[in-house]
Amino acid sequence: MSLFFAPVQAQLNTDRITAIGRNALYFEDYVLSIQYFNQVIRLKPYLAEPYFYRAIAKIQLEDYQGALLDCNAAIERNPFSPGCYYARGYVYRQLEQWVQADADYTEALHFSPENRTYMLLRADTRAQMGQYDEALEDIEWVLRREPQSASVWSEKGRVCFLQKDTLTALNAFEQAAAYDKTNPAVWSALGVTNLMLDREEEAYVQLTQAINLGSKWAGDYINRGLLHYRRHNYRGALSDYDQAVKIAPRDADCYYNRGIMRQEVGDYNNALEDLNTAIDLAPERTEMRYQRALVEMQLKQWSAVIVDLDSLIARYPYFLPAYYLAAQAQIRQGNQTAAFRYRQKAYELEQQKEQIQAQQAAMPNTDMQIADAQPQKKDHRKEFSSSAAQNQTEVQDEEQKYESQTRGTIQKRYQDVVNEPNIVLSYYSQDLSLRRTNYYHPLVEAINQSNILPATLRFTGQEIALTAEMVDFHFAEITRLSQYIDQHMDHTQADDNLLPYVFLSRAVEFAIVQDYSSAIDDCTRALQCPLADNRLHVIATFCRANWRYRLLEYQRATGEQDATANMDFDIMLRDYDQVIRIQPDFAFAIFNKANILCAQKQWNDAIDYYTQAIQLDGDFAEAWFNRGLTYVYIGENEKGLSDLSKAGELGIYQAYNLITRFK
16 A cells, blocks of 8 residues: 555654655656645644645646745745745746745845855846846856856846846857857847847847757747848748748747738738738737738738728827828728828828927837847746755656656646536546545445445546446346346335335446436436435435436437426436435535536536535535636636645646646
8 A cells, every 4th residue: 555545654654755745746746746745734734844845846837826825834834944935936926926026035045145046036036127236236146156157147148138238238148158159049149139239240140050059949030030131131031930930830020020021022912911920919019010001002902901000090199101001092992081081180290290209109110020039948947846856956858748647747738628527426436546535425335335236336526438348247237137126016115125225226337338317217216115215315316416417418419408408407406405405414416516506607606515515525626626617717717726726736637737727
């Protein structure tokens, strides 16, 4: 038996459980590591360490709200740990709460004043806040200790570039290149900086060097393509823009610049296609509509020209070329009056030129766009994994594909946005060992211990697919049970204590082979038996509601659902209500009822029932998950993300992908 499932051993050796959790963290089994740290927290909630490590695992899964709560808990228990402030500072950065992040890095440096990582992260945080001088002070502190660090020189160059001190930035990037000639990001930064300084020859050489060193950054091709365009080397520009599109097919600048270049050489149809794509990818960048209007003019699409220019004028009302171009389009359509209005407005604005300039009115940049430099890697999640868990060097690639569905950065694996299904009773279930839901109720346990049924009933939300042999077995069981029923359905049935259980048993068999109509009928017949006891009454009613819902799902999928569907929903709800009335602690009936209410879009009522289920079992992972999704459906994202975080903590690893998407 594994230690994870041995609470007695866990009580005796929480240090060993923590060590195993750290190993799992190191090997990127983030979901599994959370389960180990959960065990330690249950046994020794006063320890800071398991909260800290669980926060690290959640950071790796991009569950920043959950990580923040764990960091807070760790700091409450041990306010002298720099690692806790470091982790929380990282979380605040991801949440763009820069002031809080700066405070945490400062606190981490108070306890660990020589830590370069803390210092550089604080510098980057301060740069994000526009505190460039303070950021440069931190960077200079590191440079005094590591004067030959190319990465630190690059960081200095980046901050100076943001500060618009391009000459100092250029000097810093040159220092970085002197210490690391093989890093394409350094040459990319040099190229962009020289391009901004109109040093086109130097920029061309440096961007080419970045590309020759294997740069996979589309911006390097965009910028070199711009230089080709300025030199009238359209073939070279087109080649670079084609490569940029291959690397970054969702980057609007790739298509925009290529569209302008194609317009220049008279390839108007392809230019229009590129500009359409660019605007679809970045509809907020209204200035791109001006270039599209120019192409539409060449293609004589006058109405489209006016639509684009009106949109541009609405955002940039002082951009005179848009008025004159719109007037031309109106004339081509024969609308002299409309053309006069555009020219009249342009004339009025011309008379106010000095006032407009004094107001520093916004004007669109309709030229080709310069892309940013290739970014330095800023993702410190791997660093958490190595420094906090093992203090060893990571050797596994972050994009490595694992055979296990729960290893690595699973938040990147797409998950459908669907509720966890109803909890049902079956003889089979998939392995859900990571989940902390208590799949137990004494009523079912009593039935199982009585050995009345041929196999053990278990609660599950994930049934397994049957093999052909299993199907044959269950049909044989249906035949055997049917023979028993035929033999005992006479005047002596009042003395047969087993008969209601035989009906229930056959109902389970029918449900396993997906004959839900027969399963519902047998549940009803079991309930009608005079000797049906209370526990059977609860279980049969619960099962009848579940299988009625399954039948409706099948009918909806096959198009067989009729006007009685609403009535069936009412019958299901009455069955669940009856179970809850007889057995108020039956959390699964409450959960299933919430699912039914969700299916009917009664979101607030569903949330109330999910909450009741959680109150009965605080580890009911499926209830946390579904309530989280329901909150998201109604626009309460903060509550939804909090619940999804809890569901992930309790073993539903699919929650982490949804957290990443919804946040």
